[in-house]
Amino acid sequence: MMMNPSLKNLCKVIPGTIIQGKWHHNRYTIIKELGFGANGIVYLARYNNSQVALKMSDNGMSITSEVNVLKSFAKVQGSALGPSLLDVDDWERPGKMVSFYVMEFIKGPDFLTFLQQKGPDWTGVMVLQLLADLQLLHENGWVFGDLKPDNLIVTGPPARIRCIDVGGTTLQGRSIKEFTEFFDRGYWGLGSRKAEPGYDLFAVGMIMVNTAYPKRFNKVSGGIGEIIGKVKQSPNLKRYETVIFNALTGKYHSAREMREEILQIHQPDTYSRSRRQQQKTTSGNQGRQQQRTTTGKQGQQRSTANSPMSHSMAANGTARQTRNSYNKKKSKKSSSLLETVTIIIVISVLYFVYIYSQIT
Amino acid sequence: MKTGTIKQILLITDGCSNQGEDPIAMAALAKEQGITVNVIGVMEQDVIDDQGMREIEGIALSGGGVSQIVYAQQLSQTVQMVTRKAMTQTLQGVVNKELQQILGGGKTVEDLPPEQRGEVMEVVDELGETVELDVLILVDTSASMKHKLPTVKEALLDLSLSLNARSGDNRFSVFVFPGKRNDVEKLLDWTPKLESLTSIFAKLTTGGITPTGPALREALSYFNKKRSLRSLLSRDDESFFEESV
Numbered sequence: 001m002m003m004n005p006s007l008k009n010l011c012k013v014i015p016g017t018i019i020q021g022k023w024h025h026n027r028y029t030i031i032k033e034l035g036f037g038a039n040g041i042v043y044l045a046r047y048n049n050s051q052v053a054l055k056m057s058d059n060g061m062s063i064t065s066e067v068n069v070l071k072s073f074a075k076v077q078g079s080a081l082g083p084s085l086l087d088v089d090d091w092e093r094p095g096k097m098v099s100f101y102v103m104e105f106i107k108g109p110d111f112l113t114f115l116q117q118k119g120p121d122w123t124g125v126m127v128l129q130l131l132a133d134l135q136l137l138h139e140n141g142w143v144f145g146d147l148k149p150d151n152l153i154v155t156g157p158p159a160r161i162r163c164i165d166v167g168g169t170t171l172q173g174r175s176i177k178e179f180t181e182f183f184d185r186g187y188w189g190l191g192s193r194k195a196e197p198g199y200d201l202f203a204v205g206m207i208m209v210n211t212a213y214p215k216r217f218n219k220v221s222g223g224i225g226e227i228i229g230k231v232k233q234s235p236n237l238k239r240y241e242t243v244i245f246n247a248l249t250g251k252y253h254s255a256r257e258m259r260e261e262i263l264q265i266h267q268p269d270t271y272s273r274s275r276r277q278q279q280k281t282t283s284g285n286q287g288r289q290q291q292r293t294t295t296g297k298q299g300q301q302r303s304t305a306n307s308p309m310s311h312s313m314a315a316n317g318t319a320r321q322t323r324n325s326y327n328k329k330k331s332k333k334s335s336s337l338l339e340t341v342t343i344i345i346v347i348s349v350l351y352f353v354y355i356y357s358q359i360t
Numbered sequence: 361m362k363t364g365t366i367k368q369i370l371l372i373t374d375g376c377s378n379q380g381e382d383p384i385a386m387a388a389l390a391k392e393q394g395i396t397v398n399v400i401g402v403m404e405q406d407v408i409d410d411q412g413m414r415e416i417e418g419i420a421l422s423g424g425g426v427s428q429i430v431y432a433q434q435l436s437q438t439v440q441m442v443t444r445k446a447m448t449q450t451l452q453g454v455v456n457k458e459l460q461q462i463l464g465g466g467k468t469v470e471d472l473p474p475e476q477r478g479e480v481m482e483v484v485d486e487l488g489e490t491v492e493l494d495v496l497i498l499v500d501t502s503a504s505m506k507h508k509l510p511t512v513k514e515a516l517l518d519l520s521l522s523l524n525a526r527s528g529d530n531r532f533s534v535f536v537f538p539g540k541r542n543d544v545e546k547l548l549d550w551t552p553k554l555e556s557l558t559s560i561f562a563k564l565t566t567g568g569i570t571p572t573g574p575a576l577r578e579a580l581s582y583f584n585k586k587r588s589l590r591s592l593l594s595r596d597d598e599s600f601f602e603e604s605v
Binding site for chain 2: 023060061064065067068071088089090097099173174175176177179181186187192193194195
């Protein structure tokens with residue numbers, strides 16, 4: 001999109017420029033431009049020998065808006081989704097005042113570059129991290145809005161996904177302010193632009209699609225069929241097909257639900273492996289999934305048979321057999337019932353034989 | 361705080377006017393009546409010449425609105441962005457006026473320390489979500505716009521999708537210029553949804569001159585007509601809306 005010429009000129013700053021705030025009098029030395037978005041330009045700057053990111057815009061209100069979001073992020077415990085806010089101020093240039101804010105500099109490749117370097121094995125892990133963060137964000141009443149790989153950076157090691165542009169973050173129930181067509185469910189004709197968790201989850205689904213189609217693709221007539229067709233063509237996306245389908249059609253009510261289904265996709269292998277280990281060593285201590293499996297009780301599994309969690313909860317004894325066919329809930333239920341009945345019959349027959357032998 | 365309805369004219373064109381009144385003057389007239397004029401210049405392979413560019417910027421400037429020149433592919437995003445931006449601008453103006461009365465001495469939001477600005481912005485955001493919005497869309501259908509019209513239609517549908525996600529009411533009406541007989545022709549009367557455009561747009565014929573000035577004048581008078589009509593029926597009108605919701 002062509003930018004407003006005024007915006008570009010006003011905020012264009014050459015490296016070496018010193019920016020001093022009007023209110024807090026902090027001095028920042030511009031190192032280089034990091035990028036620009038619809039609402040301003042982000043620079044890498046030096047402050048007291050540390051590197052910071054500085055965003056400025058001649059539209060003071062959009063700066064204020066983003067600062068509001070970052071401030072409320074800061075109140076969310078344990079959230080690492082957005083960068084942390086360091087300073088807000090105005091810079092008085094001759095003729096015009098420019099508002100800016102300073103945030104933590106998040107260093108690393110963007111999401112797609114990271115995956116190109118590390119391979120598709122990392123897709124699942126990164127999406128899981130992202131969904132955990134989104135869950136926290138949604139719980140606090142926000143929706144990220146303009147979620148796309150360009151706004152995601154992977155720092156590390158250890159690899160950790162972070163969001164760098166909070167310009168689109170909106171209170172739930174309001175309308176989405178900023179979006180990118182490819183990641184917008186409205187563009188594909190698959191939903192409204194109301195800020196609700198499902199809006200972000202659609203974007204996560206499209207981010208997964210984007211990993212296989214780095215150049216993205218344009219809408220022909222819109223609709224789910226068009227996107228799923230592309231998903232089916234990609235060998236890397238095949239395992240995520242159901243998850244992507246559910247995310248794009250608004251089947252998930254929370255990021256947690258989606259997260260658990262992705263965990264499940266990655267589970268079957270871990271499962272058989274961990275089960276073998278479990279049979280050797282009685283104390284399960286081999287990683288997260290394993291720990292979760294050992295806490296599961298057979299009874300719990302029955303009662304929560306419809307929730308995705310139940311698949312990851314292991315059960316001892318009778319339920320073990322059923323795990324092989326856990327994809328088909330129906331058959332699983334009936335087979336476990338059959339099993340129980342068989343066991344009861346066998347035991348009662350044995351018991352009857354035992355009693356009979358005692359009597360005679 | 362209770363604000364009235366925000367009124368906007370959205371002009372979509374690809375070049376310079378060549379007949380009738382000066383469109384920049386007409387835009388200034390609109391601003392005097394509390395109506396904001398936004399302009400989007402649509403390019404394809406062709407580039408809008410200097411004169412056209414100046415006119416587009418001039419109309420938006422004197423109409424108190426926002427202007428943007430885009431390639432046809434980016435029209436959808438731009439239409440909603442421009443509308444929203446202009447709406448926020450108007451609301452900021454309203455809030456600034458209130459603040460000036462409170463603070464005195466011609467002070468604006470920019471004179472507040474950044475910490476307090478945030479609270480003002482929250483008010484603007486809240487208003488932007490709930491205020492009623494009337495947008496009169498004015499589409500240039502001169503010959504050069506012919507193959508851009510499907511994109512314009514898409515963009516307008518997208519606009520209604522975006523704005524209808526707000527909790528406040530929206531009303532749109534669509535005019536094209538030049539019309540079959542007059543300078544301007546009404547395509548769609550005030551309606552909250554633009555879906556009906558799909559069938560109408562297919563039948564549109566393009567060609568002829570570009571009477572941007574007269575089109576703006578007509579649009580203005582249409583706004584006024586509606587206002588007087590509504591003031592007559594305002595009570596009934598409101599209760600009707602409540603019932604229908």
